[in-house]
Amino acid sequence: MTKAIKLLTALPQPQRQSLMTLAKEVSFPEDFHIFEAGGTADRFWVIRSGAVSLTQQVTTQHTVTVAALGSGDLLGWSWLFPPYRWDFGAEAFSPVRAHEFDAAAVLRLCEEDRRLGMILVRSVAEILAHRLETTRGKLIEQYGSHRRGAL
Template identity: 55%
Template sequence: MTSATRLLTGLPADRGDMLMRLSRHVFFPQDERIFEEGSQADTFWIIHTGTVALDLYIPGRRRVTVETLGVGDLLGWSWLFPPHQWHFGAEAFSPVRAHEFDAAAVRSLCEDDPVLGYALTRTVAQILGLRLEAARTKLLDHYMVHGGDGL
């Protein structure tokens, strides 16, 4: 099950439709930086086509890809939790088409509809847990392969 499938099926059916009405279609060409770690998280996306690499910058080294997202995946969760700054960076690994959501509008909708707010927060938190575990595993694998010198 993809993140977006998990995101939308974690919501009551009518609330998923409400959320999707707030989206707009966007395109990112291959190699475009979508967002940078530490920058303002004011949007999020559900990937329709293509792949996106989530990365983490290692000071004095380089970016390390911690996960690759694809069709149906949720791109971005930092928009939901203060201070609304990206914890990772993201780059289009291939041409990407996605549904883009304005974070402030979605947060406002969640404030007005506590059922949606709770369901969305719970579901994004579950996705976040999976993402953090994937990042942890990837970084541990990278560390082991490079004997601690690769980071």
């Protein structure tokens, strides 16, 4: 499995500095619902400290944690792709401090600095590919253990 990349460290220094001019420091208390699946995706965060659970509603009474994110991790990518709706929910698993970015402002900056835009999109794509690979591995492991138990 490949190593997870961190968004801010993936950017070259000039592009990172440019992006960070748009950062706003925010915090969330433990158990705070940061966003819900289906809501408008108009921002994203880079976690500075704490832990966030990405969740998926399976039934009306059952929610599953699909990923745990921590320091340096990107929280939110749906702002980059139409229809700009969250695919998952996110909840603070512990107190969280993060850099928050307004999606519209970041997209304008990417239009002005095409190099930043290309690097940002590639970095987000690499992060998504890694998360998909990790999720796939977990599903295979879980399905495999259920299969073995059924035999």
